[in-house]
Amino acid sequence: MRNKNIQFPVLILIMLTSMLACTKQEYTIPDPVAQLTNDCIKRTIGPSIVSLPLEFAYAMALPKINGKLVSAEVEASIAGASGTYLENRSFYTNSSGVDVPVTVGTPSTTVDKITKVTFSVDTNASTLRYYYVIPEAARGQSVSFTFTANSSDGKKATYKMGPYAISKMSIVKNLAVSNGANAFISIEDMAVYNATAAATNAGKIDLVYLYRATPTTFTHALVSPAADVAYLPGVTLPTGVNRSVKLRKTFGLQDRNLSNLQYGIYVDDIDFQQLDMVDMPNYALGLKAESGVWVETIDKKYRAYIFVNSINAAGTAVISILRYTL
């Protein structure tokens, strides 16, 4: 009898709870934006490398009745390198999928850390792209940005981005090497020399590029000057060129920056930090287009990744280098 008395109220309670839980909450239309607002996204992905740009898209808008946009500016915590600018054009995508520019302001001016665009048209909404070329001063540091929009009603909107860690890597792209001519590669200088220049920079030459059609597995090769002569057939080294490096061949690692923005793979600082170069040889034979070679200099000062952009059976190749200072 007592059980029945308890069971009924409990049942009612459960039913009521279920009904309440299922109550539909009415959707309310959010309040329209009544003042100057802004937003920003970072468009660049991958590691931030000195000399390459970081790209942002900065959007700003205010209700038409409040006025128009007057100016937009970006302040970087470290002044950008030459080539840093804020777009004075806004883009829309046409029916063919092409971004079409519309000029909305005067070309940007950069004074120290601040890059500014003044609007020259009557507009109350715009998205401007900002290209920050990473300066040498930012290497290994972090950099942050403050985007600011000003409107004719005297209002100001700001948006902070970052901080972003700047890589310790250096990059050089599209170096032409040729068998017997521009064949001497310096990791320290990230440059290619001919025999005469190599002789004057003998202490910096880490690799020799050579091409041999036979044996068929030799073809394009990067060999240390100190390697066994069997891997330097017919090569006469300039006086004093005798350094050795460790090399590790790799395939399928087409870094996006080195491959001229063709792939979605990135080599980053951590790859160099965790690289295992123990017992690696001082030569790499049979290099193919889009293959690569990890390099560690004998003094352990540098690690590098050399990407083979293209090869030619006439004994030439184009290479790109990412270098990390240990």
Place this chain on the structure above:
Amino acid sequence: MAKYLKITLSILMISVIIISCKKDSPVDEDGLLITFRQECFVSNFELLGSDFVTVRAATAVIDTVAQTINVTVNPGTDLKNVYPQFTLATDCKLDPKITGKTDLSNLTSPKIYTVVSGNRKIRKPYTLNIKF
């Protein structure tokens, strides 16, 4: 009556638990299933360089009677940093295991890999001979 029912149910539950926990498939020290298979041989062999591209100059010659694998590699191959790959008969395993980069540079003392059959009762050592 209820007491007898409880005892019967308890015995039944314990029996189910014991039966369900019975180990019906033996596994070896690596957690691999020990089967009834007696086949014990290498059916294919590959040798990859540090870039995971083959360094073989020709197809490896596998002699299952002499238990040898003869491989000719490309000139200049760095044998200190290679990745051997064995294809074995069904359920077999290899001893020693290949866990990554392997040093095969000592050509005067070829490495020996032992194939162990699925029933783990037959062991066949294969000598890996490499030449340029």
